[in-house]
Amino acid sequence: MRGSKILTKFTLLFALTVAGVSQPVLAEPVPSQPSDKLADEQLNLASEVEAIDFTWSGHRVFAQMIQRGDHQIIAYYDANRQMSIAHRAHQRTPWRYQKVPSFVGWDSHNYVTVDVDEEGYIHVMGNMHNDPLVYFRSTEPWNVRSLKQVDYIIDPERDTNVTYPRFMHDRDGRLIAIYRLGGSGNGRYYYHRYDTATKTWSLMHDGQFFDGEDERGAYYTGPVLGPDGNFHMIWVWRETPSAATNNNLSYVRSPDLVNWEDSNGKPVALPLIRSTGEIVDPVPTFGGMLNGQKKIGFDADERPMISYYKNDANGDTQIMLARKSGKGWTTHQISDWTGSKQFLDRGGSLNVSILVPQDPYVADDGTIRVRVQRDGEEIEFAVDPASNRTVRAGSSKSTPDVIGTFQDNPELVQFVRKAEGTPKESAYDFYLSWEANPPAQDQARGEIPAPATLRLHKIPR
Numbered sequence: 199m200r201g202s203k204i205l206t207k208f209t210l211l212f213a214l215t216v217a218g219v220s221q222p223v224l225a226e227p228v229p230s231q232p233s234d235k236l237a238d239e240q241l242n243l244a245s246e247v248e249a250i251d252f253t254w255s256g257h258r259v260f261a262q263m264i265q266r267g268d269h270q271i272i273a274y275y276d277a278n279r280q281m282s283i284a285h286r287a288h289q290r291t292p293w294r295y296q297k298v299p300s301f302v303g304w305d306s307h308n309y310v311t312v313d314v315d316e317e318g319y320i321h322v323m324g325n326m327h328n329d330p331l332v333y334f335r336s337t338e339p340w341n342v343r344s345l346k347q348v349d350y351i352i353d354p355e356r357d358t359n360v361t362y363p364r365f366m367h368d369r370d371g372r373l374i375a376i377y378r379l380g381g382s383g384n385g386r387y388y389y390h391r392y393d394t395a396t397k398t399w400s401l402m403h404d405g406q407f408f409d410g411e412d413e414r415g416a417y418y419t420g421p422v423l424g425p426d427g428n429f430h431m432i433w434v435w436r437e438t439p440s441a442a443t444n445n446n447l448s449y450v451r452s453p454d455l456v457n458w459e460d461s462n463g464k465p466v467a468l469p470l471i472r473s474t475g476e477i478v479d480p481v482p483t484f485g486g487m488l489n490g491q492k493k494i495g496f497d498a499d500e501r502p503m504i505s506y507y508k509n510d511a512n513g514d515t516q517i518m519l520a521r522k523s524g525k526g527w528t529t530h531q532i533s534d535w536t537g538s539k540q541f542l543d544r545g546g547s548l549n550v551s552i553l554v555p556q557d558p559y560v561a562d563d564g565t566i567r568v569r570v571q572r573d574g575e576e577i578e579f580a581v582d583p584a585s586n587r588t589v590r591a592g593s594s595k596s597t598p599d600v601i602g603t604f605q606d607n608p609e610l611v612q613f614v615r616k617a618e619g620t621p622k623e624s625a626y627d628f629y630l631s632w633e634a635n636p637p638a639q640d641q642a643r644g645e646i647p648a649p650a651t652l653r654l655h656k657i658p659r
Contacts, residue, residue, distance in 0.1 A: 245600050246656040250284060250293070252277035252649035255610060255634040258547075259302055260309040261652060263617040263630050266318075269340060270617070272630065273312040273322060275302045277649035281310055281325060281332075285342040289656075296342045300325045300332050306547035306637040313365035315373040317394045320345060323363035327640075328381055331357040351375065351390055351399045361385070366421070368455050375399065376407075378415070382545070383438045385415030386469075389455070402456065409469035413437070416470065417444070417489030421455060422557075425500045428453055432494050432504055435472060437483055439545035444487045446472075447479040447506060447520065449527075461502065461522055478520050478527045481508050486515050488542060488550065495557035497521065497566065497583060505558040505568045514538045515552055517570055519581060530586040532568060532579050546639030555596070569594055597629060598657050607633050610647060629655040 253261065254275045261274035272284045281300040284293045302308050302325055310324030318339030325332045331350055338344040350357045356379065363377040373392040378385045386409055389402035408416035420431035428451045437443035450466050452458045458466045460476040467474060481487045486509030493505050501522040510516045510531065517533040540550055553571040561567045566581040578594035581587065597614045605612045610633040617628035633650040635643065 244658045245598070247604060248654050250274075250630075250652040250654055251282065251295070253632050253634075253652040254279050254302065255607075255632070255648070255650040256643060256646045257304055258306050258611070258613060258634045258637050260613070261615065261630050261632065262309070262311055263615070263628060263654070264312060264314075265617055265619040265621070265628070266314050269314070269318075270628070271312050271314070271320065271342070272652075272654070273310040273324070274630075274632075274652055275310065279303075281322070283312060283320070283322060283342050283345065285320070285340065287340065294342050296345050298322070298334050298345055299347065304638075304642045305640040307361060307640065311363055311365060313367075313373060314340075315392055315394050316371050319394070321365060321373065321375070321392075323365070323375065323377070326360045326363060326377075328359045328361055331360045331377075333363075352388075352401055374402070374455070378408075379406075380410070380415065381439065382415045382436055384410045384412045386410060387416065387418070403468050406469045408433070409471050410435070411471055414472065419492055419494060421452065422494055424451075424496050424502065426496075429455055430494055430502050432478070432492055433470075433475075434481075434487060434489050434492065436489055440543050441488055441545065441548060442543040443483040444489050444542075445481055445483045445485065446477050447481055447487065447492065447504065448475045449478050449502065449504075450475050451502075461527075462525055478504060479506075479508070479518070479529050484543070485509055486513075486539070486542070488540075488548075491550075491552070491554040493554055493557045495559050498560050498564065503558050503566065505554050505570075507552060507554060507570075509539060512536075515540050517554070517568060517579065519558060519566065519568055519586065521586065528586065530581075532581055532586075532588045533570075533591075534588075535572075538572070544639060546641070547637035548639065549636040565589065569596070598655075600657070601629060601631050601655050604631060604651075604653055604655075605633060606651060607647065610634055610650065611636050625659060626656050627659055629657060631655060 263272045268288045270286050276282045279301045281298050283296050286293045305327045307327040308325045312322045314320050320336040322334040333348045334345045335348050336344045361378045366374050375390045378387050380386050386406045388406050390399040391402050392399050414435045414437045416433045418433035421429035424430050430451045432449050434444045435446050450458050495503055497503050504520040507515050507517050515538040516531050519532050520527050520529045551573050556569045558568045566583050568579045570577050576594045579591045580589050582589050612633050614629055614631045632652045
């Protein structure tokens, strides 16, 4: 059955309150065929789908798939709400599954994330929203069934109120774990680097990376390795648990994830506080900016550019594009909407009507493209890079159509996430799809739908 409601990876992050994740890459369009029937037949022959497991559908909580070399790993919650990890050594080898002792409630913040270190040991974090650290590590390389719980990374007394876990790798391939301690109005972020020789973590930066000074919290996207060889990061501050108090879109970059500077090369001291870093757009509180809806890309000259939204003078939400220009930044309104204002003065995971799901990028024709969603419709703005004016806006498609044909329950929302780390030389992209209720500010519902099928789609590029 073709689903009537399809939200893509773009519902990330996380309606959005998660700090940041990698962005989707579009599959190549399927060549036109003599007839629609023949096109569908050839598309289905070229694509493959397999059921991974039944998965929890009571509310949206994100699954993740990564590929490291030939190895593929999927992290998700099964039909019983239990955190589950599946691994296979190659696309044509069987999946091996492991259930770990962690069960999700109704909180859409409590996604699960997975990665591997340089020696192939599997690391898993998740199911945390101001909760004690939930972390598992395998005792054997590439053996998902050897996952064991680890009580803390640095200090058991410190790792007690963790949110937004994330793994990444530095230039040398070393595994880094990032997470927040504290709440949305007083959050503090920490970076940790893993040593495969000693099997221990060490704190980077001699302390915290962001410091809300017990008055506010930071919500970031990145660090993203740019074409200029630097890691780039953007963030907003949030004064209270109310999403309406997001303010001050900010930027910083680093050559090595240790030393940080502004866009002009001026050193920036850590921890980052309200008075440090570089403000790209001084959006005030209640200015219509949402912490998860900001993405960073790079123009034809390798300069950073940021897509996000805020309210205009009439109170309508508008899509914005900020670009590095000279020694500063310029901001440009690229939508002209009416009746688009969103109600953000609330906490929890929000089911918002406008999303900025993908990094801005330069198309083959030289225009800057900004992709958004409004009321479930995917829209792409084409912006002239010289004038920064919108030259056209039209519909866009973020995932292959064939994925939508596998939606079983049209009363739920279909979520799609693209696998991370698929090699550039691969002939295929991989996507996860499943169905669930949208987030409801992390509150329990009165009914629980039947479990959904978590599917893996193998799509030709």
